[in-house]
Each structure stands twice: as C-alpha cells, then as structure tokens.
Amino acid sequence: MAFPELKARKILVTGGGGFLGGAIVRLLVAAGARVRSFSRGRYPFLADLGVEQMRGDLADPEAVQNAAHQMDVVFHAAAKPGVWGRYEAYHRPNVVGTANVLQACRDQAVACLVYTSSPSVVFNGRDMAGVDESVPYPDHWQAHYPRTKALAEQMVRSAGNEGLPTIALRPHLIWGPRDNHLVPRIIQRARRLRRVGSGTNRVDTIYIDNAAEAHLLAATALMRRPELSGRVYFISQDDPIVLWDMVDAILAAADRPPVTRAISALTARRVGAIMEWLYRALHLPGEPPMTRFVAEELATEHWFDISAAKNDLGYHPRITTREGLQRLRRWLNEENQPS
Numbered sequence: 001m002a003f004p005e006l007k008a009r010k011i012l013v014t015g016g017g018g019f020l021g022g023a024i025v026r027l028l029v030a031a032g033a034r035v036r037s038f039s040r041g042r043y044p045f046l047a048d049l050g051v052e053q054m055r056g057d058l059a060d061p062e063a064v065q066n067a068a069h070q071m072d073v074v075f076h077a078a079a080k081p082g083v084w085g086r087y088e089a090y091h092r093p094n095v096v097g098t099a100n101v102l103q104a105c106r107d108q109a110v111a112c113l114v115y116t117s118s119p120s121v122v123f124n125g126r127d128m129a130g131v132d133e134s135v136p137y138p139d140h141w142q143a144h145y146p147r148t149k150a151l152a153e154q155m156v157r158s159a160g161n162e163g164l165p166t167i168a169l170r171p172h173l174i175w176g177p178r179d180n181h182l183v184p185r186i187i188q189r190a191r192r193l194r195r196v197g198s199g200t201n202r203v204d205t206i207y208i209d210n211a212a213e214a215h216l217l218a219a220t221a222l223m224r225r226p227e228l229s230g231r232v233y234f235i236s237q238d239d240p241i242v243l244w245d246m247v248d249a250i251l252a253a254a255d256r257p258p259v260t261r262a263i264s265a266l267t268a269r270r271v272g273a274i275m276e277w278l279y280r281a282l283h284l285p286g287e288p289p290m291t292r293f294v295a296e297e298l299a300t301e302h303w304f305d306i307s308a309a310k311n312d313l314g315y316h317p318r319i320t321t322r323e324g325l326q327r328l329r330r331w332l333n334e335e336n337q338p339s
Contacts, residue, residue, distance in 0.1 A: 001213060001318075005220045007032035012071040014058065014101065015078030016051065017043035019180050020116060020171075023212035024075050025051055031216070038067035039078065058097025061104075068104035073219055076101050077116040079152075081181065083143045083294055084279070084287040094148035095155075102159045112165040112222045112229075113156070114215050119170045119204075119234060119304060121150035125296045127201070132305040133232055142293035153232065160230030167218045168232040169309075172302065175250065176208030176324055177331035186247055187254045192289070195244050195262035197299030203243045204236035204303040207324035210317040211235065217313045225312070233309040237317050240303035246321075253329040265299035 011028055015021035016037025022045065028035045029049050036052040037043075046053055056063030058078055068074060080093045098115070105113050122128070123146060124138035137154075141147035153168050160166035175182050186193070206214075214235045222228050248258035263271075272295045275288035309315040319327075 001216075003027075003031040003216050003220055005223050006073070006216065008034065009072045010034045010036070010070060011073045011075065012036045012038060012068055013075045013077060014038045014067070015076075016046060016053075017041060018077065019178060019208065020174055020211060021075070021077040022046075022178065023208050024077060024215050025049065027212050027216055036067065036071065038064070057093075058100060059092045061100045064097075064100040064104045065107060068101070068108045068110060071108060072111050074101065074105055074110050074113045075116075075215055075219070076113060076156075077215075079116070079149065080145070082145055082287070083291050085144065087144045087148075090144040090148040091151075094145075095151045098152035098155055102155060102164065106159075106164055110164070112167070112219055113159075114218045114222070115153065115156040115166060115168045116215070117153040117156075117168045117170045117232065118146065118149050119172045119302060120146035120297075121153050121170070123297070123302065125300070127301040129202070129301045129303060130305050133234060133308055142296065143291065146293075157230050157232060165222050165226055165229040167222050167228060167313075169214055169218055170232060170234045170304075171206045171211045171214070172234070172236050172304065173203065173205040173246075174208055174211050175205060175328070177327055179208065179328075183250055183254075183328065183332075186250050187256060190251055190254075190256045190259075193247065193259045193261075194268075195259055196268045196295060197265035199242070199244050199262060201243055201299060201301045202240040202303050203246070203301065204234075204238075204240055205246060205321070206236045207317065207319045207321065209319050209324075210237065213318065214309065214313065214315045217315050221313045228312055231308075231312070233313060233315075234304035234306050235309050235315060236304060236306055237321050238306055238310075239317075239321055241321065243298065249321075249325050250328070253325055254332050265295065268295035268299065271295070 272292040
C-alpha cells in the first residue's frame, strides 16, 4: 500500500529499534519518508535502511526535544511493557516520557502524532466481548503497565483536543516474525504452560505488518481529517480466536506440542496472588510465573469492535492469521538454521 502523504516527510519513530517500531520504520522507508529513530540503543538493521538514529531516554526532555526537532510526523511506539516491577520503572518511560513527547511535538509544531496504546488500558478483569471505544477506563488496574499506559493515553487524547493533532491506537497481542516478546515467551515456557479457565475464551490478536500499516493509515487519515484528532481506535485481525488455539498455533509454528494441562481461573488467580506476595516479600529477581493480572488476561474474553478504525482510518487487515502463521513458521525455521 502506498502512502503518498508521507513521501519525503521527516518522521520520528520512538522505539524504532523495537518490534513494532521497526515494522513502522520499514513501511515508512518503503513509502519514501525521511525517518529518524529515537531509542536507547543502536540497531544495525536501521543503519542498513539508512535511518538516522538518535539515542536517549524518553524521560529526558532535552533529548526528546532534539529528536523531534524539525520533524513533520511522530509515531510514539516506545514504552516499557511487562507485568511486574516497580511503579516508577513504568511511570518514568510511559507517563513522563509521553508527556515529554507531547511537549516536544507542540514546541516543534509537529503536524500529527500517532500514539501506540493498548487495550489493557480498559481491561477491568472481566470478559470484554465485542466492545468498542466507548468502554470506560476501569476504577483500578492490576498491573503498572496498563495503569501507566492509560495515564499516557489520556494525555494524548487531551492533547488531541487542545490543538495538537493526535490519534491513539490500541493493538492487541502483536505477533509475527522478529517478535522479541510474545512469541519467544510462549515458546520458552511451552513445557510449563497451562490452560487457564474454560479454555474457550476468544481474544483478538494482530499480525505485525497489519499493526504497522494501521499506524501509517492513522497518520494519513489525521492529515486529511483533522476532526479525528483526540480519538482512539482498537485495531486487530478482526478475527477473534480462542486464545489457546492461538497459543497452540504459535507453538506448532515452532514445532512444539500443544498445551494439554489446565488449571481453573480461580486457582490461577490464587497462585498469582501468592507469587506476587513471595516476590515482593523475598525481593526475588525476575518476574513471577503467574500474577493476578496474567491469570485474568488468560481466562477472559477480550476482543473488540474495530468498525471505527475501518470507517475512519480505512484499516482492514491485509495479512490473514493463517498467512501470518505461515510467515512466522518460515522465520522461526530460518532463525534456527545453523549459521
């Protein structure tokens, strides 16, 4: 798909070295944009693409101002993900960092900002089946990631209603080749995985190329229709799938057996609470194998009505789940080939 509005534009991608950020960068380069990445590290693949790389911390306002200098468009994809850790470790990049990006966009007269949010910002621990963007934020969150992403999303939406053109996207469970988060975690934990709850709960996912394309569609739609500013959109494969069928499909792509053991949702939540207490009390390193938030995510339905993204952004997932899984298998096979 061509994006003529982005050709020759100067575009900043925060987190350009990451899974989603990298996919956005590749599409922008293919569209003829002049791309700058702002990340904590340097990435050879960005150098190979001819992308300008600036290193820095999102919580450093001066570094963010420098990164946004003379940019036309900003894609803010950088964030700290995860389900465990100190609140400050999430608040600093996700909230303070987003505030710095918004201020830099204002100061540098950026034409539009597309922010990568998450459906977890509205997750209340119960089934979310076919809900749309009118669903409210919950009264509390079970983990620091959704809480800080919700705070950041609300800032982005407010900015969009106060003069800075913004759109926030909520992609759910991004996966595909080059995934450094979801797919590796599933594969690495294959032998320890347990189905949680009934095992029939459906969820939305989104293939990486579709997620990246949605971001470019959002930017071009916002340029054409400034009245979209301040809005938020769910994006997905538009094909809800039983969570454990998807887990098994990813395992099959890696030639691993399916998940066969199961525990009840109540047991998983109790185990999660105990694990959280132990990790806090004993200051254990790493991440608990189960938390209350993860137990609730694994046992509930979370799929969404993406009619708004279709109508306003022109988003339609071009890569089907089946084709995406075939691409994932090929990539995993290539990664496991001896060098």
